[in-house]
Amino acid sequence: MSVRKGLSILAGVALVLAVLAHFNTSLGIAPYLLVLATSVLFWVIQATSWNILSGYAGYFSFGQAAYVGVGAYSVAVLTGRHDVGYPVSILVGGLLGALLAAVTGAVAFRLGALRGEIFALLTLAVPFILAAFVRINRDIDGGLGTTLPLPDFPGWVGDFQHLIFLLMLLVATLAVGTALWVQGSRLGRGLNAIHDNEDAAEALGVPTFRYKMLAIVLSGALGGLGGALLAVRNGAVQPELVFTLTVPLFVIVMSVLGGRRHWAGPVVGAAFVTVLQDELAAQELDQWGNIILGAVLVLFVVAAPDGLFGRLRVRPWLTVGVFVPVLVGLLLSGQYTELDAILYAMVAAIVAALVVDRLRPAPGAVSSPAGHLEPSAAPTEGARPTEPPATRPAGAAPLADLPQPAPPPVPPVAQSPPGELVSVAGVTRDFGGVRALDDVSLSVSSGEIVGLVGPNGSGKTTLVNLLSGAMPPTRGTIAIGGRTTTGLAPHRVAHTGVARTYQIPKPFASMTVRDNVAMAVMFGRTGASLASAREAAVRHLATVRLEHLADALPDALNLHQRQLLEMARAIAAEPVVLLLDEALAGLNPAEIDDAVAVIRRIHAAGISIIIVEHLLRVLNQLATRIVVLDRGVLIADGEPATVLRDPAVVRAYLGRQRA
Numbered sequence: 334m335s336v337r338k339g340l341s342i343l344a345g346v347a348l349v350l351a352v353l354a355h356f357n358t359s360l361g362i363a364p365y366l367l368v369l370a371t372s373v374l375f376w377v378i379q380a381t382s383w384n385i386l387s388g389y390a391g392y393f394s395f396g397q398a399a400y401v402g403v404g405a406y407s408v409a410v411l412t413g414r415h416d417v418g419y420p421v422s423i424l425v426g427g428l429l430g431a432l433l434a435a436v437t438g439a440v441a442f443r444l445g446a447l448r449g450e451i452f453a454l455l456t457l458a459v460p461f462i463l464a465a466f467v468r469i470n471r472d473i474d475g476g477l478g479t480t481l482p483l484p485d486f487p488g489w490v491g492d493f494q495h496l497i498f499l500l501m502l503l504v505a506t507l508a509v510g511t512a513l514w515v516q517g518s519r520l521g522r523g524l525n526a527i528h529d530n531e532d533a534a535e536a537l538g539v540p541t542f543r544y545k546m547l548a549i550v551l552s553g554a555l556g557g558l559g560g561a562l563l564a565v566r567n568g569a570v571q572p573e574l575v576f577t578l579t580v581p582l583f584v585i586v587m588s589v590l591g592g593r594r595h596w597a598g599p600v601v602g603a604a605f606v607t608v609l610q611d612e613l614a615a616q617e618l619d620q621w622g623n624i625i626l627g628a629v630l631v632l633f634v635v636a637a638p639d640g641l642f643g644r645l646r647v648r649p650w651l652t653v654g655v656f657v658p659v660l661v662g663l664l665l666s667g668q669y670t671e672l673d674a675i676l677y678a679m680v681a682a683i684v685a686a687l688v689v690d691r692l693r694p695a696p697g698a699v700s701s702p703a704g705h706l707e708p709s710a711a712p713t714e715g716a717r718p719t720e721p722p723a724t725r726p727a728g729a730a731p732l733a734d735l736p737q738p739a740p741p742p743v744p745p746v747a748q749s750p751p752g753e754l755v756s757v758a759g760v761t762r763d764f765g766g767v768r769a770l771d772d773v774s775l776s777v778s779s780g781e782i783v784g785l786v787g788p789n790g791s792g793k794t795t796l797v798n799l800l801s802g803a804m805p806p807t808r809g810t811i812a813i814g815g816r817t818t819t820g821l822a823p824h825r826v827a828h829t830g831v832a833r834t835y836q837i838p839k840p841f842a843s844m845t846v847r848d849n850v851a852m853a854v855m856f857g858r859t860g861a862s863l864a865s866a867r868e869a870a871v872r873h874l875a876t877v878r879l880e881h882l883a884d885a886l887p888d889a890l891n892l893h894q895r896q897l898l899e900m901a902r903a904i905a906a907e908p909v910v911l912l913l914d915e916a917l918a919g920l921n922p923a924e925i926d927d928a929v930a931v932i933r934r935i936h937a938a939g940i941s942i943i944i945v946e947h948l949l950r951v952l953n954q955l956a957t958r959i960v961v962l963d964r965g966v967l968i969a970d971g972e973p974a975t976v977l978r979d980p981a982v983v984r985a986y987l988g989r990q991r992a
């Protein structure tokens with residue numbers, strides 16, 4: 334579904350809901366359903382807001398209550414203490430939520446170490462600090478709570494309950510529309526790449542800092558707007574009611590339950606959890622209500638770890654076909670309230686989808702990242718190699734001995750400019766007390782294949798990291814094609830024409846092989862659209878002979894194929910220089926021969942190569958020059974035959990290897 338179509342459907346659904354709410358009495362819809370729907374919409378806003386950063390980009394946050402609290406107190410203080418109008422106060426709530434998010438992001442995202450649980454802990458602290466600040470500040474709260482005046486509203490709205498429903502509906506539509514748009518945009522693709530592997534995403538050209546900032550600011554703005562409406566609905570605000578851990582816990586449960594990689598996941602999760610919780614509260618089960626709620630949620634999360642929405646969307650007709658008859662049947666029986674009927678119909682539809690899915694797994698039901706990319710590229714559970722993997726069965730002839738099809742045509746790539754391509758001048762890199770590189774100077778010309786060798790810990794990977802911009806040198810400068818790259822972010826270095834592979838492959842696990850490569854085309858130097866990037870991706874996959882696995886997920890690939898995928902992804906960025914960091918490590922002889930042939934083809938396409946490799950027979954075949962590092966110092970640089978006979982090299986490297 335295109336973004337435009339999705340937004341149109343969303344607007345249509347919102348309109349229908351607004352009309353139903355407006356005529357609820359004449360239509361015989363019980364008033365409490367309007368109250369419940371308002372709660373559902375509040376949680377849809379919060380879960381969707383959380384999901385834009387935490388679901389799409391994988392930055393798990395416990396700070397949602399901070400946005401809710403800031404939004405709520407903005408409205409409470411401005412309307413209750415300064416007579417500011419509601420529309421302006423609500424907008425200020427959203428703006429302050431965005432500002433708080435921007436400050437949090439600017440601190441957290443600047444420091445690469447603040448990822449994973451450390452980021453989660455940081456966000457957990459923010460609402461606590463704000464709650465304490467609000468409690469001690471008499472101009473905001475002072476620990477007494479803050480009340481809001483009743484808002485004025487036009488007569489056509491009806492009553493206050495209708496007003497708050499309409500406002501929640503408006504902001505929920507905005508939130509879901511934003512999430513839908515983000516998911517279909519370059520921003521969404523980039524966030525998903527960040528989710529799967531942030532370092533690889535940055536190295537391919539994804540501006541990770543900017544994208545995370547955009548995501549967190551959108552999240553903060555929507556969370557703040559939702560919080561502002563919560564204050565309007567409640568008519569009073571207290572720190573412990575808004576800066577509460579319940580908010581992040583609920584939004585996390587809702588998003589995880591519904592599915593985090595799709596905009597509709599948090600909507601499904603919020604609707605289900607809110608209705609279930611309301612029903613359990615109505616049963617007056619006391620604490621048993623929470624126990625049952627928890628048990629049901631655990632059950633569904635275990636049954637559908639990728640989220641319920643991913644399962645429901647695979648069989649939409651089954652979902653509707655169970656939900657509607659069960660709902661109508663229960664209502665007509667006269668034995669159930671509307672709320673009971675809705676809840677039981679929801680549970681029936683979910684259980685039906687899960688059971689049928691278990692009996693007959695549908696394509697995309699398990700491995701599809703819940704619609705992260707368009708269906709044409711959606712991976713399938715059955716998407717396994719259609720040709721034998723490169724690892725041969727025992728006794729089979731080596732690949733090189735088998736009749737080989739003619740190599741596929743090499744896609745055109747940017748030709749390296751003549752002359753010096755890479756210049757490393759006096760580069761030193763320290764890690765605390767360890768000097769990984771010591772005053773290294775090196776020059777690589779267009780068309781070369783430079784072998785970078787040295788004993789373990791001699792600084793090879795560090796040099797690759799410095800060349801790709803993954804870390805800055807302590808001293809010295811690096812230039813690519815005459816442009817100084819020292820201090821540039823890795824995605825900017827990538828745009829100067831540097832691509833790399835990793836010793837341990839870092840594919841985007843939720844994307845197909847094709848989309849892994851397409852990401853490099855999209856975010857590389859040409860900045861293509863997704864559709865044309867996918868076309869180009871197939872050509873790059875053909876270069877490494879992996880096109881038959883285009884629809885597989887990286888999990889289905891063996892090590893050799895993963896390394897080939899790394900190479901395809903790297904050349905798809907159209908680099909002038911390719912850094913191969915031990916791309917042949919762990920491969921068997923036949924796979925090594927195959928990889929050597931691929932590297933030759935890449936080189937023939939006009940890409941210069943720096944290859945870190947321990948296998949000297951490979952370097953003898955491939956390298957036009959060899960550079961040797963020993964304890965961070967460059968000890969030899971020249972023709973392979975000469976360098977490998979150099980007594981210093983034999984002593985430092987070969988001698989130690991033989992030992």
Ligand SMILES: Nc1ncnc2c1ncn2[C@@H]1O[C@H](COP(=O)(O)OP(=O)(O)OP(=O)(O)O)[C@@H](O)[C@H]1O
Pocket residue numbers: 764767768769787788789790791792793794795796
């Ligand atoms: N991020 C880091 N933090 C601290 N020390 C590091 C870091 N990266 C590398 N080092 C240190 O720098 C030195 C060079 O390491 P590097 O990984 O570059 O060597 P290498 O030649 O690639 O080794 P190998 O062949 O084992 O991969 C080592 O002493 C290593 O412990």
